[in-house]
Amino acid sequence: MSIDGDAPDAEAPPRRLTRAEAKAQTRARLLDAAAQVFARKGFGGASVDEIAETAGYSTGALYSNFGGKDELFMELLASRTRFRQEAAVAVVGSGDRTLEQVRAELNRILVEFADEDNDVALLQAELWLYAIRRPELLEQLAARFRGNRDALTELLAGRAQARGRSEEVPFTDLATVVLALFQGLVQLRRTDPELVPPELYGTALRWLFNGAGNASKPDEG
Incomplete structure (x- = not known):
């Protein structure tokens, strides 16, 4: 008025x-x-x-x-997974969390991603089945994975160096396995949640990183 x-x-x-x-x-x-x-x-x-x-x-x-439809599909998948990826990167890159806290946070992210983002699961399956027959699209997927791997490699190396860990650890290979482990466990939990209990990813990472610390040592025997 x-x-x-x-x-x-x-x-x-x-x-x-x-x-x-x-x-x-x-x-x-x-x-x-x-x-x-x-x-x-x-x-x-x-x-x-x-x-x-x-x-x-x-x-x-x-x-x-x-x-076109290919580019739209790739951008859709990226936009639907970006939030979870950024959250995981922030957790790994944080210097004020203990390793136990990092593993607990990554467990939570994996469970939420597997249990709540069902549309993303369908999109990922659709894209892989389509791309495996299209070399040019498969290369785009590979390039996207390399980008994520390289970013994680830098974070892992920086975190290890800040804690005085060996610089001889193969961080690029380690990052590849960390990402592949996440994707594989997400798919398996979507198939049957009982196969992937909430703490499994963090436990597997502990096994992985403990083994990686000995990667540069000569085999005994």
Whole structure:
């Protein structure tokens, strides 16, 4: 109301989105629509036309934001897993947590990822089955894994050096196994939670890192 009670104040018009904000909003809606369509029809059965229609856009808008269905699918999977990955990286890279606390946090992240992100499980399975027959897409998956591995390698090496551990530990190989172990246990827990109890990942990491500390020592015998 106005101060003298004569007439209500006019509502302020909504703020006009900037070009960057509008583009980000369009991409987000297309990704949400893609998740719905892929979950319902699978990668092979989904079409760019249906994804664009579900999002309320034209196919031209989809192609102006993504190179096609392959790129859209890769970005969707990355966006759905980014939060968990960033959380895990923050835990490993934190210098104020003990190793026991790090393992406990990684256990929690794995269990949440396996038990709550069921749509991601479907997306990952769809993508792998599709990519294994497409060398160019398989290379994109490999490049994404290498990026995650290299980032984890740097974190593991930095954490070990800060604690005076041997620099001869094969951190790149170690990072590869840590990531592969996470993915494998996630898939197995999704198959049957009883096969992967909540503390198993942390326990396996303890076994792994204890063994890695002896990796540079000559075999006895």
